[in-house]
Amino acid sequence: xxxxxxxxxxxxxxxxxxxxxxxxxxxxxxxxxxxxxxxxxxxxxxxxxxxxxxxxxxxxxxxxxxxxxxxxxxxxxxxxxxxxxxxxxxxxxxxxxxxxxxxxxxxxxxxxxxxxxxxxxxxxxxxxxxxxxxxxxxxxxxxxxxxxxxxxxxxxxxxxxxxxxxxxxxxxxxxxxxxxxxxxxxxxxxxxxxxxxxxxxxxxxxxxxxxxxxxxxxxxxxxxxxxxxxxxxxxxxxxxxxxxxxxxxxxxxxxxxxxxxxxxxxxxxxxxxxxxxxxxxxxxxxxxxxxxxxxxxxxxxxxxxxxxxxxxxxxxxxxxxxxxxxxxxxxxxxxxxxxxxxxxxxxxxxxxxxxxxxx
Numbered sequence: 001x002x003x004x005x006x007x008x009x010x011x012x013x014x015x016x017x018x019x020x021x022x023x024x025x026x027x028x029x030x031x032x033x034x035x036x037x038x039x040x041x042x043x044x045x046x047x048x049x050x051x052x053x054x055x056x057x058x059x060x061x062x063x064x065x066x067x068x069x070x071x072x073x074x075x076x077x078x079x080x081x082x083x084x085x086x087x088x089x090x091x092x093x094x095x096x097x098x099x100x101x102x103x104x105x106x107x108x109x110x111x112x113x114x115x116x117x118x119x120x121x122x123x124x125x126x127x128x129x130x131x132x133x134x135x136x137x138x139x140x141x142x143x144x145x146x147x148x149x150x151x152x153x154x155x156x157x158x159x160x161x162x163x164x165x166x167x168x169x170x171x172x173x174x175x176x177x178x179x180x181x182x183x184x185x186x187x188x189x190x191x192x193x194x195x196x197x198x199x200x201x202x203x204x205x206x207x208x209x210x211x212x213x214x215x216x217x218x219x220x221x222x223x224x225x226x227x228x229x230x231x232x233x234x235x236x237x238x239x240x241x242x243x244x245x246x247x248x249x250x251x252x253x254x255x256x257x258x259x260x261x262x263x264x265x266x267x268x269x270x271x272x273x274x275x276x277x278x279x280x281x282x283x284x285x286x287x288x289x290x291x292x293x294x295x296x297x298x299x300x301x302x303x304x305x306x307x308x309x310x311x312x313x314x315x316x317x318x319x320x321x322x323x324x325x326x327x328x329x330x331x332x333x334x335x336x337x338x339x340x341x342x343x344x345x346x347x348x349x350x351x352x353x354x355x356x357x358x359x
Contacts, residue, residue: 002307005093008034008054008062010083011074012046014097018072019050021126022295029303030070036062059083063090069306070095076168077176081106084121085113093119093306095299098185100319102176104327104343105351107320114316122302122312123319127186128193130264130293135285136247136254139270140194144280146250148228153191154244155184155234157260159210170212172358178214180205180329184234187243189322190256190263191232194247197225197321202338203329209237213358220329251277265293327353 007023007030009015015035023030034054037043047055056062062071063086071087072095073080081101087094088110100123101107114121127133139145157179168174175182192198203220210216216236223229243263245256251273257266272278291297301313328339330353343350352359 004029004031005069005303005306006031006033006067007070007072008032008036008065008068009072009074010036010059010062011076011097012037012039012042013074015072015074016046018074018095018295018299019046022299024050025292025296026300026303029300034062034065034068060086063087063092069093073097076174077102077181078168078174081110084110088113088117088119088121091118093302094121095124095302096121097124098319099176099181099323099326100316101323102354103350103352104320104323104347105345107316107323108345111316111320120302120306120312121316122298122305123314123316124295124298125186125189125193125314125318125322126294126298127190127262127264128314129291129297130262130266131288131291132257132266132268133190133194133264134291135288136256136268136270137194138284139252139254139281140249142280142284144277144284145252145254148195148224148226149248149250150229151191151195151245151247152230153184153187153232153234154242155179155187155232155260156238156243157183157234157236157241158238159183159216159236161210164210164212170210170214172213172354175214176354177326177330178205178207178212179216179234179236180218180326181214183236184218184232185322185326187234187245187263188232188325189318190245191230191247192321192325193318194245194254195224195226195228195230198325198328198341199223199225200338200340201325201328201332203232203332205329205333209235218329220332252281262293 070093164170201222205215220232241260242258247254253271255269304310
């Protein structure tokens with residue numbers, strides 16, 4: 001199959017970015033034919049902007065539209081589980097913004113549902129795509145980087161009162177977490193994408209910047225499955241905004257571009273230890289083909305996966321790894337104990353990391 005797929009976008013906030021960055025540049029692969037949002041004014045505004053005539057305030061209306069191939073869930077996190085499940089059961093392909101769901105139990109249920117679903121599910125981790133990160137990945141995967149030593153992730157962003165004026169933000173029930181869940185989840189995913197699985201971690205979370213329920217500062221010390229060590233720090237109280245990922249290997253030092261919301265786009269620093277390593281890197285990247293960043297490449301590769309031309313660019317297993325880290329983070333912070341990964345159904349927070357008082 002190599003046809004244009006019809007898409008319904010649910011949620012006209014980040015959903016607009018999916019349209020602008022993901023679907024319009026891939027007009028030979030996707031066509032957005034329907035929108036859904038509880039806010040009629042926003043629904044009409046986005047519909048008029050992009051000439052999308054079919055507009056619904058009831059999500060269930062989309063499930064019965066036989067001509068819709070893909071449902072793209074861009075709602076607040078608390079609604080993801082029910083919408084993703086319903087769309088898969090209706091035989092649709094599904095795109096879902098992060099976080100995919102709100103617990104390890106829920107992500108395991110989604111993964112079980114996928115086994116019998118006709119459609120494919122792709123969670124969104126758009127920061128994985130672009131020349132910078134993909135060149136770094138190529139060097140690591142080719143074995144040029146060598147043994148991993150250590151790494152750091154700094155997610156230094158800023159969110160103030162206007163951001164939290166949106167009713168569902170800053171609340172456990174609807175956002176499911178703070179900087180750890182909604183912001184640093186992207187750079188942390190990049191780190192594990194490049195450095196592999198986490199073996200154990202000790203983390204702290206705190207609310208120091210904004211008068212909200214959820215955390216806006218975090219810090220952690222980690223040991224990777226490879227034996228490499230790492231540290232993660234994030235805040236929503238930074239004066240300037242950067243995302244910085246620095247990785248030290250046996251043969252190279254890799255450092256990301258510092259752009260906060262598109263760290264994969266520009267070339268990363270890949271510093272070779274010697275001339276021999278430099279020559280291997282130069283040969284590997286000599287005929288590099290440009291990779292558009294963020295949603296454009298993720299959506300294009302999703303179409304390839306649906307068409308049988310390649311693997312899913314992001315999977316529910318990737319989401320589980322991200323949510324496993326989130327679960328471990330909250331548990332470690334509340335117990336002041338180190339957490340050993342992976343986490344299964346016997347973990348105390350398997351069914352929910354949300355504090356009992358807010359469930």
